[in-house]
Amino acid sequence: EEPVQPAEAAPAEAAAAEKLPVGAAEDATIERGAVEALIRWYCREAGVRSLQKHIERICRKLATRVVEWREEQKAASPEEQKAAAPEEQKAAAPAAEAAEAAKTAKATEAPTLQVTEEVLSDFVGKQLFISDRLYEGTLPPGTTTGLAWTALGGSVLYMEATALPRTEGKPAPPSLSVTGQLGSVMKESSQIALLVARRRLAQGEAGPAASFFHENELYLHCPEGATPKDGPSAGVTMTTALLSLAMGRPIRTDLAMTGEISLNGKVLPVGGIKEKTIAARRAGCKLLVFPQANKRDFEELPDYLREGLEVHYAAEYDDVFAVAFPPQ
Numbered sequence: 001e002e003p004v005q006p007a008e009a010a011p012a013e014a015a016a017a018e019k020l021p022v023g024a025a026e027d028a029t030i031e032r033g034a035v036e037a038l039i040r041w042y043c044r045e046a047g048v049r050s051l052q053k054h055i056e057r058i059c060r061k062l063a064t065r066v067v068e069w070r071e072e073q074k075a076a077s078p079e080e081q082k083a084a085a086p087e088e089q090k091a092a093a094p095a096a097e098a099a100e101a102a103k104t105a106k107a108t109e110a111p112t113l114q115v116t117e118e119v120l121s122d123f124v125g126k127q128l129f130i131s132d133r134l135y136e137g138t139l140p141p142g143t144t145t146g147l148a149w150t151a152l153g154g155s156v157l158y159m160e161a162t163a164l165p166r167t168e169g170k171p172a173p174p175s176l177s178v179t180g181q182l183g184s185v186m187k188e189s190s191q192i193a194l195l196v197a198r199r200r201l202a203q204g205e206a207g208p209a210a211s212f213f214h215e216n217e218l219y220l221h222c223p224e225g226a227t228p229k230d231g232p233s234a235g236v237t238m239t240t241a242l243l244s245l246a247m248g249r250p251i252r253t254d255l256a257m258t259g260e261i262s263l264n265g266k267v268l269p270v271g272g273i274k275e276k277t278i279a280a281r282r283a284g285c286k287l288l289v290f291p292q293a294n295k296r297d298f299e300e301l302p303d304y305l306r307e308g309l310e311v312h313y314a315a316e317y318d319d320v321f322a323v324a325f326p327p328q
Contacts, residue, residue, distance in 0.1 A: 142245030146237030149272025154279030163216035180222030183230025193238035212246040233270035235261030257289035269293035
């Protein structure tokens, strides 16, 4: 199947970038690929203010190169060098003359004013965002891909669940330890997720997995621990991670989800559907699960964002379960 093409370089943003002044020189250009790289790796935001600042930075460096080239051109005038050279320098070795000639030729060569994706880092430094995916290939059981909404726009939010056998060797009430600098709302969501996951296993034909939560100590982690995280929208992601671990079934690599979970297994609406859709496309996730109440939000998105995506809407967690764990 054809992979979903990233849409973070939205036509509106790219078009806005093309209207920004690049410089006084007519041959100063920033290629479309460089603009898209700026949007993807440097300027993940709702507007174009940061993009404009980066383009202005590029323009200043281009102007500096032109000024430095003109100064070098003046200093490398062959007539001036010949008049000022003493007699002993005229008898210099041929190798020295060749090196000086090469230096003079370089000084008289006009600087390149075309900015491509390959040389972008020379103008704006290292990428601020390194990768869109934490995992490549098959996800291990207990790991799910969620979608988050931050001040910088949408992002992929992984959830990792693991377990250790209880040291006393006897079943005990389930306990869950969470890490990853989670806020109070997100910690509450993790407890609800555990309850919903336990109930789902009890209702289904889970076999030996039915007692999994009682026989193991559970741990749930959200990577990038230095970044604070909060909000209820990771509820379905946490629930799916716990069920994936208990049943030993990995979920699809290209599946991403978002939605608040209630005690009764209701999937509640969340915000930032546009930003989360962009993040999903950027990470190559083409199978999405959104709350049923957010259906209109997704359908109102531009065609270039919705193209190539398979979206399922969930009113109950059973709807999420059917997508994440299809019959084997």
